[in-house]
Amino acid sequence: MITVVGTGTGVPVDAGVLAGAELVVGGRRHLDAVRLPEGAERVVLGPLAPALDTVGTYVAEGRPVVVLASGDPGFFGIVRALAERFGAERLDVRPGVSSVAAAFARVGLPWDDAVVVSAHGRDPRTAVNLCRARPKVAVLTGPGAGPAELGAALARHCPGRLLVVASALGDPERERIERVTPAEAAARDWGPAVSVVLCLDESRALGPVRTVAGGAGGPAGWALEEAGFAHRDSMITKFEVRALALARLGPRPGELVWDIGAGSGSVAVECARLGAAVTAVEKTPDGVERIRANAAAHGVDVRVVHGVAPAVLSDLAGPGGLDDPDAVFVGGGGRELPAVVTACARRARRTVVVAVAALDRVPAAREALTGAGFTCDGVLLQSSRLAPLPGDVTRLAAANPVFLLWGVRSRGRTEGVTQ
Numbered sequence: 001m002i003t004v005v006g007t008g009t010g011v012p013v014d015a016g017v018l019a020g021a022e023l024v025v026g027g028r029r030h031l032d033a034v035r036l037p038e039g040a041e042r043v044v045l046g047p048l049a050p051a052l053d054t055v056g057t058y059v060a061e062g063r064p065v066v067v068l069a070s071g072d073p074g075f076f077g078i079v080r081a082l083a084e085r086f087g088a089e090r091l092d093v094r095p096g097v098s099s100v101a102a103a104f105a106r107v108g109l110p111w112d113d114a115v116v117v118s119a120h121g122r123d124p125r126t127a128v129n130l131c132r133a134r135p136k137v138a139v140l141t142g143p144g145a146g147p148a149e150l151g152a153a154l155a156r157h158c159p160g161r162l163l164v165v166a167s168a169l170g171d172p173e174r175e176r177i178e179r180v181t182p183a184e185a186a187a188r189d190w191g192p193a194v195s196v197v198l199c200l201d202e203s204r205a206l207g208p209v210r211t212v213a214g215g216a217g218g219p220a221g222w223a224l225e226e227a228g229f230a231h232r233d234s235m236i237t238k239f240e241v242r243a244l245a246l247a248r249l250g251p252r253p254g255e256l257v258w259d260i261g262a263g264s265g266s267v268a269v270e271c272a273r274l275g276a277a278v279t280a281v282e283k284t285p286d287g288v289e290r291i292r293a294n295a296a297a298h299g300v301d302v303r304v305v306h307g308v309a310p311a312v313l314s315d316l317a318g319p320g321g322l323d324d325p326d327a328v329f330v331g332g333g334g335r336e337l338p339a340v341v342t343a344c345a346r347r348a349r350r351t352v353v354v355a356v357a358a359l360d361r362v363p364a365a366r367e368a369l370t371g372a373g374f375t376c377d378g379v380l381l382q383s384s385r386l387a388p389l390p391g392d393v394t395r396l397a398a399a400n401p402v403f404l405l406w407g408v409r410s411r412g413r414t415e416g417v418t419q
Contacts, residue, residue, distance in 0.1 A: 001064060002055065002086060004079055006096025007033070008070040009170035017094065018066055023058045025051055026068030034068070048078075052085050059086055070195075072098040076118045076140055099195040100138045103166040106177045107198065113207040114138050114198075115215035117254070119145035126254035128153040128322050131161065132277035133253065133301055134215050135201035141194050150197060151185025153322050157279075157303050159183065164198035165190065201301075215253065219273045222246055224266070229294045231264035232286070237331060240383045241355055241402050242267060248353045248406040249327040251276035258316075258325040258348075260309050260340060261332035265291030265302060271329075272300035279303045279325070281312060310336065310343035330354045333361040338368045345372030345407060356403040365405055374407030 003021070007013050013034050018024065024036050025043045036042055043051050058065050072095040073079045079093055104111040115134045119127040120142030127139045131154055139150060147165045154161055163185045168174035174193065223243035226236050237245065245267060251257050253275035259268035262280035268291065272278045280302050282288050288306045295302040305312060316323050328344040330337070333356045345352050345368065352374065354365045362378075369376040380403055384396035 001092055002059065002067060002082060002090055003065070003092045003094065004067045004069060004073050004082065005094045006071050006073050006077075006098075007068055009097040009099060009102045013068065014094075020064055021066040022063045023055065023065045024068065025055060025065065027070070030068035030070070048081060052081065055082075056085070059090065070099065071096050071102070075100070076116075076120075097170075099140070099166065099169050102169045103138065103164065103177075103196045103198055106166060106169075107164055109136075109200075109205055111136070111138065112210045112213045113215070115253070116140070118142075119150075124149060124153070124320075125256070125322055129254050129256050129277035130215075131199040132157055132256075132303070133272065133275060135204035135301075136207065136215075137199040139197045139199060141197055146194055147180075147185040147190045147197050148188060149186075150199070151180070151182040151187075152319060154182035154199070155186055156318065158301075160201070162198075162200045162202050164200065166195045166198070167191075167193040169195040215275070218275070222270050222274065224270065226266075228298075229264045229266045229269070230290050230297075231266070232290070236264045237266050237355060238383075238399055238402070240399070241381055241404060242270060244379070244381065244404055245329055245353050245355065246270055246274070248351060248404075249329055250351070251278075251327065255326040256323070258328040258344065260313075260328060260330045260344060262291055262304075263287060263331060265294045265304070267329045267331065268302045269294050269298050269300060272302050273298060276326075277301075277303075279305060279316060281305045281307060281309055281316075283308045308336075309340045313340075313343050313347070324349055326350045328352045330365075333358045333365075337361050338364040341365050341368035342372060345369060345374060348409065350409055352407045354405045354407075356405065357400060359403070362403050362405070369405065369407030372407070373410055375410050376405060376407045378403060378405035380404075 005013055005017055021037055021040050023041045028044050043054055045051055055065055069078045075098045100116055114136040115130050116138045117127045117130050118140040120140050124145035131137045163180050165178045167176045223239040251271035251274045255276045257271040257276045257278050259280040262268050262282045265280050268278045268280040280291050288304050291304050324347045326349045328348045356362055366376050382401045384398045386394050387397035389395050
């Protein structure tokens with residue numbers, strides 16, 4: 001039997017749990033905090049594979065093993081690796097208080113509406129994009145993805161976020177809870193004691209009462225009616241086009257989507273409603289304000305950049321490719337369309353979707369996608385909507401046809417999203 005004990009957040013390990021153990025495995029600080037049974041072997045966790053091999057030897061011989069872990073070892077912890085290797089039936093798990101629960105307790109906030117993401121040994125893009133998109137996120141940090149790196153990535157996009165850095169949770173002498181801006185976090189060396197970082201939009205830190213825990217669930221519908229958005233002279237991506245564009249963009253939590261030539265921001269808002277972090281680029285000042293108003297009306301975060309593509313796209317670059325989009329939507333069809341599509345394709349990690357009304361622009365947009373190494377496909381969308389006529393009868397009113405092209409990167413640059 002392997003007894004897995006959660007510790008490190010202020011609850012001491014029951015000495016009776018250790019009695020009789022012949023192997024005790026854990027981090028150095030966990031092992032130093034307990035008194036090992038006489039004759040027990042001690043293994044300090046570093047690389048996981050050698051420690052599991054040692055555990056396997058003891059298990060095969062029927063000798064008792066105790067594994068010490070931080071907080072709740074079943075929450076982004078070692079229980080997964082142990083269960084996969086030895087089977088859940090061999091585990092006796094004694095959970096402690098998770099670092100996430102402890103951190104939210106320290107700041108007096110409920111966390112049933114929080115998104116929790118691990119950046120420990122994982123691509124930090126997921127954590128960064130969730131912090132951009134969601135008002136309450138807990139980040140389990142790791143090397144290269146600590147408060148400084150999170151702060152640097154958020155300072156340009158979400159400078160108003162509050163970062164709560166919780167260090168050495170449960171240690172009565174070393175525990176620290178610090179509230180900083182992203183810029184302040186980026187300017188510090190935080191050392192190895194950080195337990196968890198909370199990223200909060202303080203205006204929404206107390207969300208509504210929840211029935212299901214976790215971040216906001218998916219929307220009940222998408223491809224919303226045009227009437228759900230403020231727009232100018234019907235200059236908006238129609239819902240039929242938006243439906244297919246969203247299907248090809250595939251926005252999801254932890255990803256970043258660009259909406260270039262955003263207009264009303266309808267595509268940007270819909271991508272944000274589906275959980276993605278979104279940057280909308282718009283060249284007109286009134287369009288910028290319209291996008292912000294539409295985002296606020298639908299309760300989502302959309303970063304709006306005022307500028308003209310493709311030139312403005314160079315301003316969206318960030319450290320380590322964190323600001324490279326997973327998917328890009330390009331609307332409109334001006335003379336700069338090929339250059340815009342090419343610039344977006346160079347940065348997009350997964351897909352680029354282009355909506356074009358003018359037939360003459362289609363070949364150049366397609367060539368831009370294929371020239372960037374994308375597999376390209378497309379469709380001409382022609383739709384007719386029901387429209388009333390006098391006499392209580394109905395006719396079909398044709399909408400302007402739109403070409404929708406999409407390019408998919410043949411060899412993806414992305415890794416699996418893990419939360």
